[in-house]
Amino acid sequence: MESISVRNLPVKQTSGTPLSGAGDACANPAIKMAQWLEALPQTAAVFSYENNNISFIAGNARFAAAFHAQTQAAADGERARAATHWRERVVSFIQSGRDSDCFEIRRDGKLGPEYFMCTIGRLAAVDGRPELYLFTAIDRTSERTIEKNLRRELLSDGLTALPNRTGFGEEIDDRLANSAWPDKAQFGIIAIDLSRFSRVNESLGPMAGDELLITVAKRLKSSLRQGDVLARIGGNDFAIFARLNNGLSDALHIVQRIREALSSPIRLSDLQIRVDCAIGCALSIKLDDDPDDIVRKAQAAVKIAKRSGKVEIYRNGVLKEAQRRFSIESRLRDALAQGGLTLAYQPLIHLQTGEITGFEALARWDDEELGVVPPVEFIAVAEESGLITPLGRWAAYEAAQALSRWDARFGQALPVGVNVNLSPIQMARDDVASMFEESLRYSGVHGSRLTAELTESAIVADPDKARKLLFALKDLQMPIAMDDFGTGFSNLASLHSLPIDILKIDRSFVSSMLEDHDKAVIVRTILSLAESLNLKVTAEGIETQDLAHALQQMGCWQGQGYYFAKPMSEGEAFDYWRARWNFETV
16 A cells, blocks of 8 residues: 655746746745645645655645545545545556546545546656646536436336336346346246226326325335336336246246235225236246347237236246146145145055055145146145145144044054155155154054155255154154165165165056066066065056066065055045955954
8 A cells, every 4th residue: 555645845946847837926935835726626636656655745625625534534444445546546547657537436425425526647847856746626426416316317207216117127237237146047027017097097087096006016016025126117017027046936926926915905085996907927038138028028918918817928838837836836735724635545465465564645636726636746846835844744644643543443453554755855844753753642653553655866865864864763663665766876885774674666667567578677686685685675556467466476575556456535445454354354
């Protein structure tokens, strides 16, 4: 950092010094340079630069107040850097060799930002003394404030104080240029058109229309996430710029928030006005797409939405799929809260004796609006949305309670158990051990009758956490089955080190093993591996008698599939078991 000293020196009368340009008075040695600078209407100072040191020869009172005092008083941090920025520009000018320079600086003042237009020029050297430099600054704060206010008026809507169409474009450009965006992120524009707004103006007058727009703007603003931008781009048209980390799903979440924000009536005078709106969305393909083009697409989608009465997405290819997933999430949340799901039970058959050894509990959902939703569809949505935790807990509690109810009907504990599937997402987020402990304690069922089924991917994702969980479940005396074995990344070391009791061969190997020699070899290998590790094996997807007989001959312990029975309700499962039990005991 350059050292600074301030001193007043008399000006010697010499030929060639530019200071003589101030007039005859300046030639008088008695007149100090500071007095000459004080006569100038702007902030001014003269200094020299030698051995990387700035020495201030003289400065007027304006300079002392505006620059030198600010520099001395500035604390560390941003304010200090702003206070010394002008000196860095001066040093840069001196080292450049130019005759003069002009630049503007901005700094934080007591009443807000301050702006100065600064100039610096070289003065001729005198009698071998160091070269002098004249620095002046003019306060432009008032002009910049006026410009800022005018610009704000040009870029914002005077009624709602939101960005207008032009301001919206600049806000989007700023977000795209200056924000950190994750990989594969998109941006979207959600356009909103207030329906029947003209009727409010016609029937209640423009004042009521303005009040309605202000209220709508406040409600829409409350639905924004951090980083979203709301603008009024037309008379009764609004638009939202949104970052979409999860594509169309994020956009539909925002649409839902908009609808919730506008769902309650707005009071105008003595009337309650319910606001209806048409909503259209357009998504970028990549971040460098033209924002104006995306806005136009969103407005085109709004026009279609006015006719259809539904949310319209410009990218029609993904509209139906995304809307269905969003509907499934919304309806599934309600179903979990209101008991809208059921468990179906598919029998597990001992292949050597034909006895029923247990059931696998499978979630089923028949929704009033969506109809029968396949498990592969709603479980994927549950894992994506976080609903898998309450869904998994419900399944564990319900399966244990079903065993308790069967025992009560039979008058004693049934010699069967129930298998409950665990999602890798739930294992990562939930306290699964306490969930099963509560399920067993509330139902009064012994742990040996509730089997936890987990996939290979759940173990591979976090082996240490999975190991701790499995040993905690063994403390509850629960059997553990590895589901879909052969499709993941297990190895002999993990199988040997984990407390696994059962391997379930995936149906993709079992169902076609009679026609596909390679799959038959895989099944035989898994059975041999399980025998060497003292594990039991369950074969999934047995749909024919030939398959059941072949697996029986191979020594497979247990099987399940449509050949034996399809998944059935709790009552049907009990009747199925009782009928087989009565037959076997006769």
